[in-house]
Amino acid sequence: MTVLALMLITSVLIVKSCAFKATLSQGDDPAMYTHESITLNGVDRAAAKFLTSTGQFNTTKTDHDDIVREYFGTDTKGYHEYQNRAHQFATAVMNVYKVQKNNPDYTVNSERIRDADAVVKSTRLEIAAILSEGRLSDASVGQLIDKVGTCLMVLQSFYSNTNWVEMMVNGGESFLNFGTLTPFNLSVAESGTDTCRNCDDRFANGCKNNLLVHDRLTSGYLYGQLYYPKPVANPRATEGKCSHGGPDDTGKNNTATGGINKETPDWTRSPHAHLHNMAGLTAVRATESFFMDKVTGLLKDVSRDVVQEIFKLNRTERQVPYLGLALDISASMVTDISSLKHEIVGILSAVMGTDNAPGKYVLSTFAGQANLTNVVTTTDPNEFIRLLNGLTFVPKTSCPTYVMSGIRAAIKACTPHSTVYVATDVDAKDNNLMSTVMEEATEKHISLKFLLTGSCS
Known part of the structure; x- marks a missing residue:
């Protein structure tokens, strides 16, 4: 003072x-x-x-x-x-x-x-x-x-x-x-x-x-x-x-x-x-x-x-929005990852070098065990693609996976007004967190877009 x-x-x-x-x-x-x-x-x-x-x-x-x-x-x-x-x-x-x-x-x-x-x-x-x-x-x-x-x-x-x-x-x-x-x-x-x-x-x-x-x-x-x-x-x-x-x-x-x-x-x-x-x-x-x-x-x-x-x-x-991807890395996703990569590269190519380019790229991975949820961020879109190419998929131990935990981790890592894409082919084991996920996304004005969905049945 x-x-x-x-x-x-x-x-x-x-x-x-x-x-x-x-x-x-x-x-x-x-x-x-x-x-x-x-x-x-x-x-x-x-x-x-x-x-x-x-x-x-x-x-x-x-x-x-x-x-x-x-x-x-x-x-x-x-x-x-x-x-x-x-x-x-x-x-x-x-x-x-x-x-x-x-x-x-x-x-x-x-x-x-x-x-x-x-x-x-x-x-x-x-x-x-x-x-x-x-x-x-x-x-x-x-x-x-x-x-x-x-x-x-x-x-x-x-x-x-x-x-x-x-x-x-x-x-x-x-x-x-x-x-x-x-x-x-x-x-x-x-x-x-x-x-x-x-x-x-x-x-x-x-x-x-x-x-x-x-x-x-x-x-x-x-x-x-x-x-x-x-x-x-x-x-x-x-x-x-x-x-x-x-x-x-x-x-x-x-x-x-x-x-x-x-x-x-x-x-x-x-x-x-x-x-x-x-x-x-x-x-x-x-x-x-x-x-x-x-x-x-x-x-x-x-x-x-x-x-x-x-x-x-x-x-x-x-405040530059981020681009996030919440990705299921259970073994069942291996057959879908090639088409997903193609779609994600298309999304990145549309914004790279423009005023709408994300400030960071967020990759949140999840599987059938809670301790496997992990988040990595980068400012380089090419590094983001390399991260996708280097993913190790986890043998499926149970059909439902921690989908909501993966989405929450991506939301937490993103700035307000970001977009988080979600890809999984099974149900959510932690579906009780759905309302929390929606509240947190709404609070930060984050748009959730599902590239792939599925169910255990």
């Missing part, structure tokens, strides 16, 4: 907490949601959704991280560039956190919810102007990332600091109208409306039921921010505007005492810590939707090439 990166993280860590924490610090729960982890997770989900929903990449995987990893495959350089881009987005969010920590228009405190929505809307219009350029220069991409950082900082803070999560019946659904170019369609508590009752944050769950409003949005007031102090309540009153809460909020001792923030899973810092995980997951989903929602997403009408550049989804290494 560079000295500059360390200085940035250190400077972020000393900022008092005003939303989700910027990044993990020593002693924190590693499972805690932070602006950094929410952004990285959200970008992963958005990238995976782009790849699968646009037909760029077909996969049986469902986990977003698995999808992106499979997409890059052995292209470690391309995957590293993608990860760097995701961290650039996260750094942009943390930079906004550092600069705007005292402005509730960015942290969505002090019931500045419509104002925060306006910040995102106006920034999205600036991003739209950048995207209208078509192909983006490096400078334009940098500007876009910084402006996305502003949007995501506000968007994610919405779920930490407002009562949206508490209002949800089932939980986990993002409020897609917030920060989009569509009208803001939820009520916000008026200045004279009490939104919280006093609660005792010295005890776990002491503020669990302190909210008074459940049909409109509110957020807590944080001491030291702009637009503080919160509206003054009668000193003897037990109800008033919500506090943000936590050890950095010295105003939490004024009515309404306690707070409603969900920024950590630690009740000593977050009066609504019991909802931290729900708030974090919802912020992740909102981050994904910010980019890729089919109705409100920032990139929904942007060309594929530009989206790929924004996320750095350009593979730097072409």
Whole structure:
């Protein structure tokens, strides 16, 4: 990690907490949601959704991280560039956190919810102007990332600091109208409306039921921010505007005492810590939707090439498919091998010296004993033919052979999108592995083609 990166993280860590924490610090729960982890997770989900929903990449995987990893495959350089881009987005969010920590228009405190929505809307219009350029220069991409950082900082803070999560019946659904170019369609508590009752944050769950409003949005007031102090309540009153809460909020001792923030899973810092995980997951989903929602997403009408550049989804290494042959070397195959060789040579001749030439040639041999399954690979097609000519056939000890084991060995040795030819004249002794073979072939997008089949009967 560079000295500059360390200085940035250190400077972020000393900022008092005003939303989700910027990044993990020593002693924190590693499972805690932070602006950094929410952004990285959200970008992963958005990238995976782009790849699968646009037909760029077909996969049986469902986990977003698995999808992106499979997409890059052995292209470690391309995957590293993608990860760097995701961290650039996260750094942009943390930079906004550092600069705007005292402005509730960015942290969505002090019931500045419509104002925060306006910040995102106006920034999205600036991003739209950048995207209208078509192909983006490096400078334009940098500007876009910084402006996305502003949007995501506000968007994610919405779920930490407002009562949206508490209002949800089932939980986990993002409020897609917030920060989009569509009208803001939820009520916000008026200045004279009490939104919280006093609660005792010295005890776990002491503020669990302190909210008074459940049909409109509110957020807590944080001491030291702009637009503080919160509206003054009668000193003897037990109800008033919500506090943000936590050890950095010295105003939490004024009515309404306690707070409603969900920024950590630690009740000593977050009066609504019991909802931290729900708030974090919802912020992740909102981050994904910010980019890729089919109705409100920032990139929904942007060309594929530009989206790929924004996320750095350009593979730097072409994964060349292999050609595999899973061959039964039982003695009964001796009479068939001559015609098989002729067919295989024809297949090789059709691709040798062309753009479709395999990266490697894989020969997987099998017979009636499990320990006879063997795999050899070569980059030389002539060597592959010599291997075929030099085969030693095994006397048949039983009719069924380990066909599925031979196919699995070939699949394992091949890259995704390869073709594996299969030749045997008998049944499979390990037919119980058929479903596994099909799953593994499908997962790697490997085509199985049978040159010869047969049965023991």
